[in-house]
Amino acid sequence: MLVPLAFKAILSKNGHVVPALLIITILVAELTAVGAIANAYMDKVVKTVEYVGLNLRSNFILITSSGEFMDYSTLEGVPLNADVAIISPELLINSIVTLGNKSVEARIRCVEPEVFSKVAGIEVKGLNDDYVVYIGRALADALNLSQGRTVWFTSENEPLRFSVKGVFKTQTPLDGEVLMGLEKAWMLRPKLKGKISLIRILVKKPYDYVGFENFEVKGLKVLCGSGLRSALNDLAEQTYRLIDVWRVIICVLILTTAYVLGLRLIEESKWECTLLRALGLSKNSVVKLIVYELLLICILGLTLGLALGVSGVYVACMLLKIVGLLEAGVRPLYTVELILKTSAYVIASTTFGGFVAVAKILKKPIALYVR
Amino acid sequence: MKVIPWRRLILIVLVTSITCTSFTLTFQLFLSAYDALVHGLSGGGLIVWDEKARTPITSVIRCEVVDFLKNVLRVESLSPEVLAPCIINGRMLMARGVDPNLFSSFEEFKVVEGRMLEPYDFHKVVLGVRAMKRLNLHLGERVTVLSVLRDVWATLDVVGVISTDSYIDDEIIVLTDVARWLRGLKNEELTIVRVSTNLSLLSPEGFKGVVAEGEVVKFEVTFPNGTKAEHVEIRVEDMVSVKALTDEWGIAYLRLPPGSYDVEFYLGGRRFKETYRVTVSGSLKIDVKLNPEFAEASSEQLSLRTPDTKMLFKMSELSAGRAEELVKRLFESELGLTEDTLKILSALTSIFTLTLSYYVTYTVVSNCKLDVALLRALGSSKRKTLSLMVSTLLKASVLGIASGLGLTMLTVYFINGLNITIIGYSVTITLNAYVLTAASLSLLICNLAGGLKALKDILGKTIAESLQSALFQQEAEHT
Secondary structure, three states: HHHHHHHHHHHHHHHHHHHHHHHHHHHHHHHHHHHHHHHHHHHHHHHHHHHOOOOOOOOEEEEEOOOOOOOOOOOHOOOOOOOEEEEEEEEEEEEEEEEEOOOEEEEEEEEEEHHHHHHOOOOOOOOOOOOOOEEEHHHHHOOOOOOOOEEEEOOOOEEEEEEEEEOOOOOOOHHHHEEHHHHHHHOHHHHHHHHHHHEEEEEEEEEEOOOOOOOOOOEEEEEEEEEEHHHHHHHHHHHHHHHHHHHHHHHHHHHHHHHHHHHHHHHHHHHHHHHHHHHHHHHHHHHHHHHHHHHHHHHHHHHHHHHHHHHHHHHHHHHHHHOOOOOOOOOOOOOHHHHHHHHHHHHHHHHHHHHHHHHHHHHHHHHHOOO | OOOOHHHHHHHHHHHHHHHHHHHHHHHHHHHHHHHHHHHHOOOEEEEEEEEEOOOHOOOOOHHHHHHHHHHOOOEEEEEEEEEEEEOOOOOOEEEEEOOHHHHHHOOOOEEEEEEEOEEEOOEEEEEEHHHHHHHOOOOEEEEEEOOOOOEEEEEEEEEEEOOOOOOOOOOEEEEEEHHHHHHHOOOOOEEEEEEEOOOOHHHHHHHHHHEOOOOEEEOOOOOOOOOOOEEEEEEOOOEEEEEEOOOOOEEEEEEEEEOOOEEEEEEOOOEEEEEEEOOOOEEEEEEEEEEEEHHOOOOOOOOOOOOOOOOOOOHHEEEEEEEEHHHHHHHHHHHOOOHHHHHHHHHHHHHHHHHHHHHHOOOOOOOOEEEEEEEEHOOOOOOHHHHHHHHHHHHHHHHHHHHHHHHHHHHHHHHHOOOOEEEEEOOOOOOOHHHHHHHHHHHHHHHOOOOOOHHHOOOOOOOHHHHHHHHHHHHHHOO
């Protein structure tokens, strides 16, 4: 019963309703248009990435700890399937490497030689058999080291002596590292016995997170080599976050409009509200009536705004293309999410703005209005 | 004299204030985002890059360019860098690979925590101060840096945090070798060289004196007796660069593998030969001077040949200039996105927003129909009534605009605190005096236009008509 009454009421107050409706319409149109243009640009970026054929899939999966180390036993929980080619546990530690009077802090990558050789493509045999290490070319140059020399590594107890079994060159950051057997590393750092830093998994085909979708161990992170996908996701998130900030600004305007409109409606409906209250209508029903009036205006504004946004942005884009300020390939892109999001923002702002205004009625007794 | 009730004036002030904030923020937000985009893809400042690349950050140039800039163009301060987009903790940002010594002497920065990189810090990373906050990382933490362009990663330890008061604060700093790995470049390749020099030196005009393979350098030689030689030329083959420094002599830089080289040149039909020895791979400097004995010969042509050498880069492939300008041109050609496009879109948005202010003023003044009619009935002239109303409106508008500007500043402070980013670079909103002035003036005009339109409607009628209409409306409202 209240909805038709509210509809009749707004028709009788068109003097104030029309400007407010116009403002809400225009603001909704703005929200829709900007969202559609942002969608269009994001779509263009993704399509360009796909077009140039950049790899969105990866050959490796990396399991790291959110802390510095994880238990070696974590390996047992790694899901094995036909696509997993190699699993390489690695421990990364920093140690002072001393050669004669020269000392340098270096990264030591402690590995299981057999699997690491396959993963990295470097022959590092016999790392666990004796006190030997392999040294990367860049580090070897820095220390003026060569095969067969002896180096000292600081340990928790006393420095340990290792012999350089080989110098490798990979043109990767490994060239600045020392490769050591995992068992020997645990001797160098007894406190880290049974610990590793990461698990490197090489897959046969480049799949994303193959079999790892449900791999969840507390404190572990699964990383897929495809940084491009993460980058695109983050890019979209950053763009939409920026637009969301602007949406809030526009929504404050809509809220203000709704508040002003609410105040005007109450001002104009004072007499009828009082009459309705005196006739026995509850406070809640009167409030509902005003809110329905507001919501009707809002829904009307939303509908008109969406229509204006869709058509307006097409016209604007066309004009910008004609004057050469916009590329021909960019077309506004409307999604269900965009429409729903805009609607939700607008309805929330209008309802809130209206409620603030309507709340004033509840505070005053009927007698005051009648007087 | 109060003409418009204060409650209604407050409405004008409130709406003007909010409209002003919306107007300025819409402009500033989009323009600041554009700036962040430009900085993000530019690499920053005055740069030398590969002209074939679509953006400076996708450029690939040879390391020898650094020698060329130092030795030929005499650029004293430069920083060869490799830029590699990467992912840390799911966030995209730029890894800037630097030579720590050159970077430290080129860029002014403050070490906030820890220390700066050192030449052999292969597994260390220094964070820009804003990147540290965004990634929520701390000194001593170990991070896994995923490459965006390749299927690779690097595990690095955070050793320091720096502040540069520039877009570099949003980046991470690593050694060039690490950045090359993430980017997929070879050992002898770079992305850009940032330089600090006279821009004209790096302009196409500045490169004019520098020639590439296959080109011919013409020397104007003046002999001791004052006559000028004709057709004295050096044919450049397989050289890095040759720059004619004076009219009488030139210096050739050649990059050769170690060994001995016979350099032959001819003048006036006579063959001359000299042997140069290169001990390490690098530049071989040959001073090409005209010996006085050649003066007697009618010099025709001087050619310089170096056997079995390889050209490493061509000058024509290099470009230099303000990185930001290059990216702006790219945005315009590739995306059709310019600062003007954004300004037009923001202006369109703001025009819609201004209608709110216009209609509120119009409605408020229209509601003062009875007050105006009464004033007129009491003997106030049209002009007097108009000036009274306009001055009241003006005061309310100015108050609204002032509070709007204050609200804008507060909102900007708040939004900047949110650390909004675009392609990994912070969108820092700065207040632009032109935008603030445009917002203030347009709001003032809109408010006055709305008020005057309403007044025109009221004052267009006779006093009796106005009174009758106002009283009738009031009566109608109450019944």
